[in-house]
Amino acid sequence: MTKPSIDMSAPLGATVTLPNPVSTASGCAGNGRELHPFVPLSALGTITTKTVMPYARSGRATPRMAETPSGMLNSIGLQGSGIDHFVAHELPWLAEQGARVLVSVAGERTEEFAEAAARLKGQPGVVGIEANISCPNVADRGLVFACDPAASYEPIAPYARRPIPRTPSTRSSPRTSPRSSTSPPRAPRRARTGSR
Numbered sequence: 539m540t541k542p543s544i545d546m547s548a549p550l551g552a553t554v555t556l557p558n559p560v561s562t563a564s565g566c567a568g569n570g571r572e573l574h575p576f577v578p579l580s581a582l583g584t585i586t587t588k589t590v591m592p593y594a595r596s597g598r599a600t601p602r603m604a605e606t607p608s609g610m611l612n613s614i615g616l617q618g619s620g621i622d623h624f625v626a627h628e629l630p631w632l633a634e635q636g637a638r639v640l641v642s643v644a645g646e647r648t649e650e651f652a653e654a655a656a657r658l659k660g661q662p663g664v665v666g667i668e669a670n671i672s673c674p675n676v677a678d679r680g681l682v683f684a685c686d687p688a689a690s691y692e693p694i695a696p697y698a699r700r701p702i703p704r705t706p707s708t709r710s711s712p713r714t715s716p717r718s719s720t721s722p723p724r725a726p727r728r729a730r731t732g733s734r
């Protein structure tokens with residue numbers, strides 16, 4: 539691949555500099571194996587993985603996809619093999635490719651985001667963590683995290699006040715308007731003061 543003649547480097551948080559700001563959208567390139575035959579993963583700024591949860595999950599029953607006149611609708615239900623399988627089988631392969639990996643994590647409860655993120659500590663190739671807050675919060679009647687400012691903040695709260703080598707980011711939900719969306723989420727007052 540030809541080396542770009544302009545500096546495309548992009549900072550990611552305080553400690554990481556990417557060679558360029560291009561990343562895949564979570565899940566659109568699976569965990570990289572599908573994209574790998576077409577483009578070297580090391581040429582991307584980052585690859586954002588398919589969302590991974592702390593445990594294996596079978597996802598929704600079929601049908602999961604529908605064609606519409608203006609595009610495709612899908613509702614997969616976060617099918618996946620869980621974080622242990624991801625760390626053992628997907629990450630080592632991604633690191634071998636020289637990929638900078640932004641790992642999308644999710645959970646049905648706030649603590650599960652932290653659980654998945656904790657398993658990524660010190661893993662090779664991981665440059666950041668994306669909290670997929672576009673999923674239902676079981677502890678709040680299944681309301682999507684991103685639809686509530688406090689619930690949006692909670693998955694990243696453990697990282698919000700201290701500099702960490704892994705950069706947290708969030709991915710919101712199409713069900714939130716740009717005004718109500720919290721990407722990146724701001725700490726609601728009560729969460730910031732810890733009075734919840």
Ligand SMILES: Cc1cc2nc3c(=O)[nH]c(=O)nc-3n(C[C@H](O)[C@H](O)[C@H](O)COP(=O)(O)O)c2cc1C
Pocket residue numbers: 563564565566587588589612642670672709
């Ligand atoms: C096949 C497929 C799998 C996806 N998997 C995930 C996923 O695991 N986690 C996630 O946060 N978003 C996932 N998405 C949503 C994409 O990251 C993206 O937000 C969505 O495609 C909308 O972007 P677009 O309007 O540019 O297509 C997936 C999308 C597709 C088409």
